Amino acid sequence: MNRICDLLHITHPIIQAPMSWLTDAKLVAAVNEAGGLGFLAPHAGQNSNPSSNDEVLSRMRAEIAKVRTLTDKPFGVPVVVSYDLSLMPRMADLLIEEQVPVVLDNGYLDETLYRRFKDAGMTIICRLGNPNLQDAQKAEALGADILVVTGFDEGGTLPQKEVGSFSVLADFVGKVKLPLMLAGGIADADSVRAAMVLGAEGVYVGTAFIATHECRAAQSVKEWLTQASADDLLLYRTEPYYYRSLPTALGKRLHAMSEEGASRAEIAKLMNGGTGMRLGMLEGDFEQGYVSVGTGVSRINRIVSVKELINQLMAAV
Incomplete structure (x- = not known):
């Protein structure tokens, strides 16, 4: 049994990354129903900036409720959903109250929050924005269940060091006991297989999910992704x-x-x-x-359904 699948109660060791404005209950449910784990994002389902922290929380609570009308499978939410980090304890309250199965910590490693999440029976995924062994070992000691290591091939906010994803993964294999997932440049079956061969037990995918029918990104963005390559970035x-x-x-x-x-x-x-x-x-x-977008855009050549994408990603595993 794959440890990622066992911990998350999913069929395929694939996580759909939170992507700011680009996720909503529809996308998350589609990922869940296709056997992966979907994540809501800070602005999931929204079309305008929130006017207050109270609105941030109420929006997330409403989107969580929508997910549950579409799927009964596990899903996740990040604990950081705002540039205002003082919101983290209140977001933790919400996630615990709503009994969200999986929480994502983007490397803040807050001992109090980890303890609260563990006491609530939640699965904790730690994704280090700047992967380093010291923080990875701290996450393990605090009680993280899964560690996501991210290379410079990702989209969004990039790590400090310009080290490719597969090189980053090699630095962690065998040095932590947590099951590892790789983020950055994963967009097709070959990249998934390569990650698994090098020691990852799952993959954390963002850009490839943008080019799906269920993603709420603009159609013009999806079409651009099918024509673009990493050289364009x-x-x-x-x-x-x-x-x-x-x-x-x-x-x-x-x-x-x-x-x-x-x-x-x-x-x-x-x-x-x-x-x-x-x-x-x-x-x-x-x-x-x-x-x-990440460098994996080079391997996206058409817009597909979430189910088709996940089947494609897993084809060589």
């Missing part, structure tokens, strides 16, 4: 470290600022938090928004 510095985008007008401007020596803070301000992603990826506004 623009890399630039920002807070906290790096980001990349397909060459939208804003993406080109951010890249140019980085090349010209603008500060990380200046570039982050122009990115406008999650708003730039909402405009680019949810609304298809390529003038004012950016489209963040």
Whole structure:
């Protein structure tokens, strides 16, 4: 039995990554029903920025309820759903009250929250934004059940070190007892098989799920993904470290600022938090928004259903 599948009560060791504005109950339920584990995201199911922390919480509670109308299978929610980290304890309260089966910690390693989640019988997945053995061992000691290691091939906020996903994975195999999942550049059966051969027991996938019928990303974004390659991506510095985008007008401007020596803070301000992603990826506004994807985009050539994608990913395992 695969340890990931056993811990999460799923058929295939595949997690659909939370992707800011791009997930909702429909996508999560589709992933669950296809045998993987779906995750709601900070802005799951939403079309506008929240006006308060209370609204962040009420929106998430409502989306959790929607998931449960569509599937009775396990799903997950991150404990960090806002730039305001003071919201974490309140989000933890909500997740425990709602009996969410799986929680994602993006490397904050808060001992009190881990204890609360374990006491509530929740499965904890720790994803280290900057993978290092010291934090991995701390996550294991705190009670994490699964460790996700992320390489520089991912989409979204990139790690500090420019180390590819498979090289990162090699640094952790055999050094922690937790089952490992690999994130970054996983988009087809060959990359899944390679991850498994190198010692991962599952994969954590974002970009490939964007190009599915069930994802709420703009159709123009999905079509662009089927035509794009990693060579098209623009890399630039920002807070906290790096980001990349397909060459939208804003993406080109951010890249140019980085090349010209603008500060990380200046570039982050122009990115406008999650708003730039909402405009680019949810609304298809390529003038004012950016489209963040991982290097696995090279292996996406058509838009498919979630079920077909998961079957494709598992074809060589």
